[in-house]
Amino acid sequence: MIPTLPPAVSIREVGLRDGLQNERPVSTEAKLRLLDALAVTGVRRVELTAFVSPRAVPAMADAEALAAQAHRWPQLEFSALVAGPGGARRAVAAGIPDVEYVLSAAEGHSQANVRRGVDDSVRLTEQIAEIVHDGGGTCEVIIATAWDCPFDGPTPPERVVEIAGHAIALGADRISVADTVGTATPVRVVGLLDRLRAHLGDCSVGAHFHNTRGAGLACAYAAVQSGVVDLDASVGGLGGCPFAPGASGNIATEELVYLLEDCGVGTGIDLSAAIDAAAVARDVVGHELTSGLSRAGDRLRTAPAATGRR
Template sequence: MNEFDLVLPTAVDIREVGMRDGLQLEDPVPLADKLAMLESLVATGVRRIEVTSFVSPKAVPALADADQVAAELHRFDGVHFSALVANPRGAVRAVDAGIAHLEYVVSAADSHSRANAGRSTAEAVAAVGQIAELAHGAGGSLEVIVATAWDCPFDGRTPVARTVDVTRAAVTAGADQLCLGDTIGTTTPARVVRLLDEVRRACPGVPLGVHFHDTRGTGQANALAALQAGVTQLDSSVGGLGGCPFAPGASGNIATEELVYWLADADVATGIDLDAVLAAAAVTERAVGHQLPSSLYRAGGRNAPRGAVVSGG
């Protein structure tokens, strides 16, 4: 190994979040178009898909068809489907719809927790045990996603100790795994590594993933830092679509195709086909009716003609 070699895992597990995080800020997409998007994503080879969210349709109208989407998942084999919930009522709906692998968001920052879920961080943490019981009773799992793990649009920088306390409490209450969310895309590689180290010390042996937004252009650098720190579970969204409706200024997630592109060059296996992701991005762009933010999608893969635009919209 020379001074320029990167120490990276041999394989990573990418969760595609375009169906949920990607669409939640969009105008409602017709079910047929949404299912076409899902079919194109399954065709990429991705093994995990966050497929919808069981939340108030008034709060997030784009995901009001969660039950209808869940009813179609039997068509797809070999994919770990999960759904996000905001409270125990949402967990009951998800389980009743046939999705037992749940993600529950707890905001480390109180102000974002109140804006996002209508309750304090402590109140949100108190529900973890009930949601875990529902998921486990249905043969599923619970992942707690810690939103505003690094920064909050209302409260500013989130103290590391506060985020660590939330993760420790979530695991104690029954969470099977954790994910740290850079909700407004403000963190940087050094801060990523520091928080990962602290959470690992507090929750040894618990699977830990990361969820980065690319609001300030640091998302892929943060992903690289996380991988170098030993993380092997990352969230990304086709075309870089997405954002949080309850966090002013939050823009899209890191783009799946951009993540797959550089991981392939680093000989890190993802099981995902880049050309298929670009095809899925075209399907997604048609579904949402506007240009996607991903730079790689607009430019094309390495063999695309200079200046080519592969947009399907």
């Protein structure tokens, strides 16, 4: 029996931030060329950059310069990642008041990522939400290592639920859960989402999956079956967390579009243009990408007829 699926899903393109943060720094001009290619695909939501320490993440050192060019794409809804109040202030000042505040559900990753404990990070939600709300923006809390941590092992689901509840109480507008090291499987995805839904009620919950162990698309499909309609994906499968050993690429935008559209779930993204954007991403970073679809093409692409032997 075919499962019940929503008529449409909103995909946030995170290639410019999550996709590039683990790469050698590329120029602002190259990022703008990639953004041009992404805009053509029909995607509406784009995570533009991260307002974080350029010493910690050199690839994001041009955050303000990139944000200054965002006006060139008025059809796009831009957001930016922040790791604390300082980043939130920078984002608002740069004209990107919609932020994703990333905090970890695991102590080991929290210390590696932002050098503070989980509880301290959760408490900062109130300050960050106030900053962006005063600037006319929104605050999404992304809970990293929601299933497993490379330092601490499995993350207790009840800990994720607890953190999500506190974040909403402190002013977060919505929640997203991230499989930072790509260890989730569909059953575990549905189990956590069911717990979150029971605890948070009508609060919007998004999801962010990595394809490190080849299960990223299966997890995304399971999340959609479970009612998630906001997903992150990265052009060409670019990505990885520099502070989580073994955290390789995100699910590829073009592969997610291929899967969902072929199942009757609208994304608003043109698959051919998304494949073209992946080629631009490959040129920008200077190496092959992990997306199989960007190499093989859409299933509707036909090869020339064989002529046979004479």
